Amino acid sequence: MYGMPIIEASGLTRRFDSFTAVEGINITVNEGEVLGFLGPNGAGKTTTIRMLAGIISPTAGTANVAGIRPDLEPERLHEVIGLLTERTGLYERLSARRNLEYFAGFYENINVAAQVEKYLKLMGLWDRRDDYAGGFSKGMKQRLALARALIHEPKIVFLDEPTSGLDPEAAHEVRDLIKKLSTEGRTIFISTHNLPEAESLCSRIAVIRTKLLALDTPDNLRLRFFHPQLIIHMAKVTDAVEAAARALPFVLSLKREESALTLELKNMEINSPEVVKAVVDAGARIASVTEERPTLEDIYLNLVRDKPENVK
Amino acid sequence: MLNKRVKNILLKEWQVALHDLNSLLMVTLLPLLIIAQAVTVFWAIQEFAVDSILGLDIVQKALSNLIQTVPAVGALPAVQQIQVFLLSQMMFYILLIPTMIAVNSATFSIVEEKLSGSLEALLATPLHTWELLFGKALAGAVPAVILTWICTLIFFLAVRIMGWGALISLVVTPAWYITILLLAPLMALLSFLLGVIGSSRAKDAKSAQNSIILIIFPVFGLIALQVTGALWFTVVPTILLGILLAGVNALALWSAVKLFRRESVVIRWK
Numbered sequence: 001m002y003g004m005p006i007i008e009a010s011g012l013t014r015r016f017d018s019f020t021a022v023e024g025i026n027i028t029v030n031e032g033e034v035l036g037f038l039g040p041n042g043a044g045k046t047t048t049i050r051m052l053a054g055i056i057s058p059t060a061g062t063a064n065v066a067g068i069r070p071d072l073e074p075e076r077l078h079e080v081i082g083l084l085t086e087r088t089g090l091y092e093r094l095s096a097r098r099n100l101e102y103f104a105g106f107y108e109n110i111n112v113a114a115q116v117e118k119y120l121k122l123m124g125l126w127d128r129r130d131d132y133a134g135g136f137s138k139g140m141k142q143r144l145a146l147a148r149a150l151i152h153e154p155k156i157v158f159l160d161e162p163t164s165g166l167d168p169e170a171a172h173e174v175r176d177l178i179k180k181l182s183t184e185g186r187t188i189f190i191s192t193h194n195l196p197e198a199e200s201l202c203s204r205i206a207v208i209r210t211k212l213l214a215l216d217t218p219d220n221l222r223l224r225f226f227h228p229q230l231i232i233h234m235a236k237v238t239d240a241v242e243a244a245a246r247a248l249p250f251v252l253s254l255k256r257e258e259s260a261l262t263l264e265l266k267n268m269e270i271n272s273p274e275v276v277k278a279v280v281d282a283g284a285r286i287a288s289v290t291e292e293r294p295t296l297e298d299i300y301l302n303l304v305r306d307k308p309e310n311v312k
Numbered sequence: 313m314l315n316k317r318v319k320n321i322l323l324k325e326w327q328v329a330l331h332d333l334n335s336l337l338m339v340t341l342l343p344l345l346i347i348a349q350a351v352t353v354f355w356a357i358q359e360f361a362v363d364s365i366l367g368l369d370i371v372q373k374a375l376s377n378l379i380q381t382v383p384a385v386g387a388l389p390a391v392q393q394i395q396v397f398l399l400s401q402m403m404f405y406i407l408l409i410p411t412m413i414a415v416n417s418a419t420f421s422i423v424e425e426k427l428s429g430s431l432e433a434l435l436a437t438p439l440h441t442w443e444l445l446f447g448k449a450l451a452g453a454v455p456a457v458i459l460t461w462i463c464t465l466i467f468f469l470a471v472r473i474m475g476w477g478a479l480i481s482l483v484v485t486p487a488w489y490i491t492i493l494l495l496a497p498l499m500a501l502l503s504f505l506l507g508v509i510g511s512s513r514a515k516d517a518k519s520a521q522n523s524i525i526l527i528i529f530p531v532f533g534l535i536a537l538q539v540t541g542a543l544w545f546t547v548v549p550t551i552l553l554g555i556l557l558a559g560v561n562a563l564a565l566w567s568a569v570k571l572f573r574r575e576s577v578v579i580r581w582k
């Protein structure tokens with residue numbers, strides 16, 4: 001479904017003096033994919049993006065983006081990638097239009113006027129094009145910065161926390177834009193703290209805390225880190241009902257409450273009818289049966305919390 | 313050297329500068345002060361100190377150098393000889409003007425963009441490091457040269473008002489033209505390159521200023537060479553000086569690129 005590998009990091013490491021910000025990251029992103037990059041504050045997300053985007057060099061390991069080594073040929077790489085930096089970094093005393101014109105002016109083979117107009121309109125800033133960027137709201141600044149990152153139609157886009165600090169509506173708009181970019185076949189590397197956002201946008205998710213902790217599709221992450229749970233609500237949980245459930249070989253764990261049983265099963269589809277039959281046979285009067293899927297947040301917290309080997 | 317990316321930087325730098333009238337005024341005021349100071353000193357010397365200066369050995373030596381270069385000076389009365397001698401020193405003194413301007417503006421150029429975060433976005437474009445540094449330096453050097461020329465005109469105007477006007481033709485030798493048209497631009501570019509180097513390495517504009525002050529000493533050296541009569545700058549030494557300066561400029565740009573650390577963008581500002 002996706003193309004060839006277009007971003008490859010192998011053993012990517014960055015030390016600042018004696019402090020290791022990023023260690024041994026191995027990631028491959030395929031053409032057209034949207035990769036979510038998750039991790040707590042200080043996990044090394046921005047540092048990794050900077051290394052992949054040719055802003056800083058790794059202290060060990062290598063990266064290859066669009067067939068180019070970012071640390072060796074940054075200028076050539078920059079023709080084909082766009083970077084939305086963590087801080088918008090606009091020229092506040094220049095108009096929105098001039099901000100874009102300036103940045104567009106650094107690329108080869110670009111129709112500056114046409115691209116500036118296209119992106120000002122796309123970002124809903126056309127009517128404010130001659131206003132100073134300094135007077136813009138946070139959401140407008142973020143959209144202008146996004147326009148700046150896209151002005152040369154890069155095939156790979158790095159977005160460092162594109163929706164942070166935006167109100168829900170502005171964040172929603174930015175997410176829609178990112179979806180649109182993805183449908184245009186661009187490869188998108190997006191760091192975020194917003195887990196539902198990552199789940200709705202990304203085909204795969206990487207969780208990092210200095211080291212890469214996990215890299216998979218959201219569904220596979222669920223399977224790997226959590227077993228789905230079955231919750232059976234009934235009038236009253238009796239000892240007989242509990243014993244009947246416990247006797248089943250595929251029940252991995254069981255939690256008993258006043259009027260509900262929560263069970264972790266090996267295989268939801270195959271096992272759940274048998275569980276239901278067993279508890280009914282033991283005399284339970286079932287009110288409802290629900291399946292609970294862990295949220296991405298559960299997985300994330302499980303990954304980044306209390307792992308001594310990851311504590312810096 | 314003047315490719316589209318460098319031109320792009322020039323236009324933007326000038327546009328931003330025009331928006332900042334306060335700093336623009338500050339930058340213009342300083343060279344005018346330098347000129348005013350020089351004129352005052354010249355006037356004071358002729359009023360109060362001609363005799364004692366004439367008595368100095370080194371001044372006699374410098375004067376004979378001067379008369380060798382411009383024989384017409386020999387025919388003038390002693391007081392006017394001193395006046396021509398003083399005016400001739402202005403040739404190198406004027407070179408301090410672009411440096412002064414650079415101290416006050418070049419040093420902000422990169423640091424400011426680091427602090428605002430725009431430098432990282434800039435480094436994510438196909439802009440080469442040399443283009444960024446050269447563009448930034450040139451953006452300051454060009455107006456600095458124009459300002460230097462304007463100051464030179466103002467200086468001669470003041471000299472006329474002081475009543476020394478008749479001597480100007482004796483002072484403005486070919487070496488003067490070379491100084492104004494060649495050395496001043498080279499000096500301006502060098503000052504701004506040093507400023508940009510300082511700015512790209514420093515954490516704030518203040519520490520960047522220190523690096524550039526250094527350039528003032530060689531200029532004083534030139535003035536001293538001439539005042540002490542050790543060497544009088546006629547056409548050939550001046551052209552040689554120009555070639556040397558051009559080489560130093562190339563070296564400065566080269567080391568600016570070497571010294572520039574992309575990494576410095578990500579330094580945490582406390």
Ligand SMILES: Nc1ncnc2c1ncn2[C@@H]1O[C@H](COP(=O)(O)OP(=O)(O)OP(=O)(O)O)[C@@H](O)[C@H]1O
Nearest residue numbers: 016021040041042043044045046047048578579580
């Ligand atoms: N230039 C630098 N010098 C020293 N340490 C640095 C530098 N840049 C980053 N670091 C450190 O590296 C670690 C990773 O920083 P980074 O900005 O990559 O984290 P992040 O995942 O983007 O965090 P956040 O979610 O807060 O944006 C942090 O502990 C940070 O302090």
Ligand SMILES: [Mg+2]
Nearest residue numbers: 045046047086
């Ligand atoms: Mg970050």
